[in-house]
Amino acid sequence: MMQRTLAGRRPVSALCLGAMNFGSSTDPETAIAILxxxxxxxxxFIDTSNNYNQWLGTGGDSEELLGRWMHSRKNRDQLVIATKVGARTTVAGDPGDQHWEGLRAGTVAAAVEGSLARLGTDRIDLYYAHIDDRVTPLDETVGALGRLAADGVVDLVGCSNTATWRLEQARRLAADQGVEAYSVIQQHSTYLWPSPLAPIDVRRGSPFFVHATVEHFDYLAEHPDLTLVAYASLLGGSYAGRPFPANRGYAHPSAYGRFEELRRVAREVGATANQVVLAWxxxxPQVVPLFGASTVAQLEEALDAVQLELSDDQLQRLDTA
Known part of the structure; x- marks a missing residue:
């Protein structure tokens, strides 16, 4: 598989496998076959979080399954594992945002110990601030994550669901404190652009599902040490499962036109819409698509996208649709 480099220094596979539903809606046997x-x-490159599956229980199922799998396969040193802190519930059985743990320094320190134990490892390769918690002072969160990097508990630190101006502010604070700066940002990003008038899901004082914007890509171009990990890149299967993926504010004229161009290119190259999205x-070079798979067949579809070649004309048509 082709490679990407996180933060200009950490090689990873060009596709990141999302493990959000592993151990719950994706049963352990299937999850292990996919892994x-x-x-x-x-x-x-595999992505998880300390809160995943808490909507079905207390959370942590995904990390625990990954930990058991890595132990059985003895492959920890060959992998780059990303996990997150900030959105785990503090009230068992209630994943509501009013109970999210947040990003205070003490919370970060305790949460990383929980993730290490569930993953059965002594280090985390990439540790994200899961949601931009604007209740907590940003310098406190930046310092807490930076100390974990200084202590060797984590390698890279990043943020998710974060506006560009907050990312820049966090990186400046890290420089002022002399600690590891955010070098990876995980945002919702796919081929379609949502309507700017779509409702914003605001929790803990900041937007939750933050789509990568033109500003994010402009910022990436100016900062070659930064990588975007694009989650929900396939819109949960919506490109394949419906006439048009209308969820999350995509039902607007520009998106319809863009979707039709996507389907035309897919027919031309004999591929699925999902594969064209990933290939595009x-x-x-600074983007790593993060995708989920609930079957081995879905995984194979995504893997085949890595070899899919799009012509310059097709890329331009997709870009400008």
Whole structure:
């Protein structure tokens, strides 16, 4: 599999496998088959979080499954594992945002210990501030994550669902404190652009599902040490499962036109819309598409996208649709 480099220094596979539903809606046997096949195909980058599956219980199922799998396969050193802090519930069985743990320094310190134990490891390769918690002073969060990097508990630190101006502010604060700065940002990003008039999901004083904007891509171009990990890149299967993926504010004229161009290119190259989306995203060197798979067949579809070649004309048509 082709490679990307996180933060200009950490090689990873060009596709990141999302493990959000592993151990719950994706049963353990299927999840392990997906993980085994991903690694067999050259995949090294796997994403999870301390709160995943808390909507079905207390959370942590995904981390625990990954920990058991890595222990059984003895492959920890060949992988880059990303996990997160900030959105785990403090009230068992109630994942509501009013109970999210947040990003205070003490919370970060305790949460990383929980993730290490569930993953069965002594280090985390990439640790995200899951949601931009504007209740907590940003310098406190930046300092807490920076100290984990200084202590060797984590390698890279990043943020997710964060506005560009907040990312810049956090990086400046890290420089002032002399600690590891955010070098990876995980945002909702796909081929379609949502309507700017779509409702914003605001929790803990800041937007939750933050789509990568033109400003994010402009910021990336000016900062080659920064990587965008694009979550929900396939819109949860919506490109394949409906006449048009209208969820999350995509039902607007520009998106309809863009979707039709996507389908035309897919027919031309004999691929699925999902594969064209991933192949198009892979032409941006600072972007790593993050996708989920609930079956091995879905994984195979995504893996085949890595080899899909799009012509300059097709790329331009997709870009300008």
């Amino acid at each position: 085994d096949r991903f690694v067999e195909a050259g995949g090294t 995203m892979l032409h941006r």
